[in-house]
Amino acid sequence: MVASINLIPQEEIQEQKKGKAVKVTTVLAILLVVVVALISVGIFYYTFGLRNQKNQLESDIQGLRTEIDGRKNFEIEARNLSKKFTGLKTTLESRVHYSLLLSELEARKPADLEITGLTVKDGSFTLSGNSNSYLVLSTFMTNLVDKKYAKGDKKLQPLFTAVHLQSANLSENKKDISFALSIKYDSQSLNYKNRGL
Amino acid sequence: MKPNIASKVDLSGLKNAVLNFLVPLICLGVTGALALLVIYPSIISIGPLKQEIAQKTDLKNALDTKVNKLKDLQSFRSVVKENSELINRVFVSESSAPLFLDEINQLSRGAGFEVTRLATSSAEADPTTNQAAPANPKNAPAPTNEIKTITAALGAKGSYDDLIKFMADLEAASRVLYIKDFRYNFRAETDGSVTASALDLSISGPYMQVESTAVTDEPIDLDVKSPAFQNIISLLKKLKQYDFSGEFQPIIPKEAPATPETPAPAPTPTPVVQGAKTKKSN
Numbered sequence: 001m002v003a004s005i006n007l008i009p010q011e012e013i014q015e016q017k018k019g020k021a022v023k024v025t026t027v028l029a030i031l032l033v034v035v036v037a038l039i040s041v042g043i044f045y046y047t048f049g050l051r052n053q054k055n056q057l058e059s060d061i062q063g064l065r066t067e068i069d070g071r072k073n074f075e076i077e078a079r080n081l082s083k084k085f086t087g088l089k090t091t092l093e094s095r096v097h098y099s100l101l102l103s104e105l106e107a108r109k110p111a112d113l114e115i116t117g118l119t120v121k122d123g124s125f126t127l128s129g130n131s132n133s134y135l136v137l138s139t140f141m142t143n144l145v146d147k148k149y150a151k152g153d154k155k156l157q158p159l160f161t162a163v164h165l166q167s168a169n170l171s172e173n174k175k176d177i178s179f180a181l182s183i184k185y186d187s188q189s190l191n192y193k194n195r196g197l
Numbered sequence: 198m199k200p201n202i203a204s205k206v207d208l209s210g211l212k213n214a215v216l217n218f219l220v221p222l223i224c225l226g227v228t229g230a231l232a233l234l235v236i237y238p239s240i241i242s243i244g245p246l247k248q249e250i251a252q253k254t255d256l257k258n259a260l261d262t263k264v265n266k267l268k269d270l271q272s273f274r275s276v277v278k279e280n281s282e283l284i285n286r287v288f289v290s291e292s293s294a295p296l297f298l299d300e301i302n303q304l305s306r307g308a309g310f311e312v313t314r315l316a317t318s319s320a321e322a323d324p325t326t327n328q329a330a331p332a333n334p335k336n337a338p339a340p341t342n343e344i345k346t347i348t349a350a351l352g353a354k355g356s357y358d359d360l361i362k363f364m365a366d367l368e369a370a371s372r373v374l375y376i377k378d379f380r381y382n383f384r385a386e387t388d389g390s391v392t393a394s395a396l397d398l399s400i401s402g403p404y405m406q407v408e409s410t411a412v413t414d415e416p417i418d419l420d421v422k423s424p425a426f427q428n429i430i431s432l433l434k435k436l437k438q439y440d441f442s443g444e445f446q447p448i449i450p451k452e453a454p455a456t457p458e459t460p461a462p463a464p465t466p467t468p469v470v471q472g473a474k475t476k477k478s479n
Contacts, residue, residue, distance in 0.1 A: 022217040029224035036228045040235040047239045050246045057253040064260035065413050071267045072411040078270050079409035081281045082419035087344050087405045088288040088373065089429055095375040099364035106357070115357065118381040192368075192432065 096122060097190045104159055107152035108143040112136045116178075126166070127181045137168065137179055144183065155194045160185050256414065263416050273421055280421065280430055287371055287433050290406045292347040297402045300372055300439040301349055308363035310396070314352030346401040348377070353396045357381070360396060367400070371436040374402050 068075065098120065105127075109115065113136050117128035131137045143149055144160040162184040169178050270277055294317055305312050355363070360381055367374050379398040420426060 019213075022213075026217055026221050029221035033224040033227045033231075036231045036236070040231045040239075043236055043239040047242060047246065050243065050250060054246065054250050054253060057250065057257055061253060061257050061260060064257065064264055067264050068260065068267065068413050069411075071271065074271055074274075075267060075411045075417065076409050077281065078267070078277065078417050078419050079411070080407045081277060081284065082417060083407040083409060084281075084284045084288055084405060085419065085426065085429065087403075087407075088284055089425070091288065091344065091373055091375070091403050092429065092432070095368075095373070097364070097368050098376055098379070099361055099368055102357070102361045102364060106361070116383040118379070120380070121378045 092192050095192065096187045097192065097194070100153070100156060100190045100194060101125075101159070101185065104152050104156045108140065108146075108149060108160075110136050110139050110143070113140050123187050124182065124184045127183055128179065129181075130176045130178050132176050134168070134177060137165075137177060141165065141181070153194070156189055158186065159189045259416055260414070266417055266419075270417075270419070270421065276421060280426075283430065283433050286438070287373055287436060289372060289402075289404045292345070292402070292404055294347060296439075296441060297347055297372070297374075298349060299441055300370060300374070301351060301367075301400055303439050304363060304366050304370060305351065305353055307366055308355065309359040310353035310355040310363060312351065312353045313395075315349060317347060317349045344403050344405045346403045349400045349402070351396070351398045351400055353398075354394065355396055356394060366437075369435070369437055371433070371438040372402060374400055376400055 101120070105115065110131075112133070113129055113131040115127060115129045117126075119126045131140070141163050144163045147158050149157055160183055164182040166180040166182050168180075170176075171178055298315060298317060301315060302312065305315075364376070367376070377399045379396065381394060381396050383394045
């Protein structure tokens, strides 16, 4: 068996390895610069595109502004109408239609009961009246808080939310009962939609 | 004979040094320069640029919408004008106290009231409808585009049915009026029979003066084709218009009833009317 003998000196082998490593480093450095250059170009084009897009948008905005400025007088007219409409809508929506309240009271009032006084504020009122019996008064109070009361306006069935008897006096001279009620109502129900306008 | 220098100096070493050390160094320098001068500034600027583009895109879309809306509204110019007039008639710009009182007087007469008192107070900002408005500091000019109200106190005699009719007519009147609170009381006469009831009503008339300016970048909220707008406009068309009646009665004090000899003052409406007696229309 013939054994192979490496006659190249060890120093030379080291030198060759060093040379190869240096060459690889050079190639890698060149590759790195190429890659970085490509990335730079890519990023540059990307930002250039964004800047172009921005400039285009600015130009479009300027054109639109010029167009809007040309309709300035009409814009003021439209804005005035818009503000007035908003104010009117708010007012109409917050307006309490007391005609509904009075009609509903009348509808729920038994025939033998008489309303002699009303002091109405937003959300509550006091009612004074006369009735010829406690039963009639009780019927009236029940009618007021009846959420399914059929003889009144169907949309206003939940109108009265609470009824409290403040006083009831039996008068011998008049032979009837004078009473005072404190009533709470849902003012939102008395809006223009339920008014049928 | 001159010595050959080239043959004596080994240039391959220099070539190797250039190739193996200078080129990588230059490459690293170029890489660093590109990273510092191109890549880093570009990456830094991308975020703000994108943000700016997003903002400008939004603005452009808003302006586009506004232009389209303005074009749309202009194509309905006559409708817009008509609606403006209608809204201005219903929701007046000035307090117009004489017309306000005259309208209440006409409504009272129409309902069958006998007016005993009709007085107005000065206009004030309406707190119920101006909740969103910023507080007005002292000595500052009154803000525009604010809803103000003129209030009248009405004293009258009439029945419960008259009161319902008055309320219904008031709610259907073309100038928007509303009642803040009211008191209704039967007044028993000496013989014990009830002949009339006393009514005290606080009636408010809101009004609003608008002074808009053209703000290019702000959108217009108005949509004349929206159901909300159409509903309100159709509601307004149903309301009854009240102009000056020209039939304003002279001031008659309650204690001193008018006699045929009493000369009638000029029929000019006044902001404060005490004891004005009106004819019953029904």
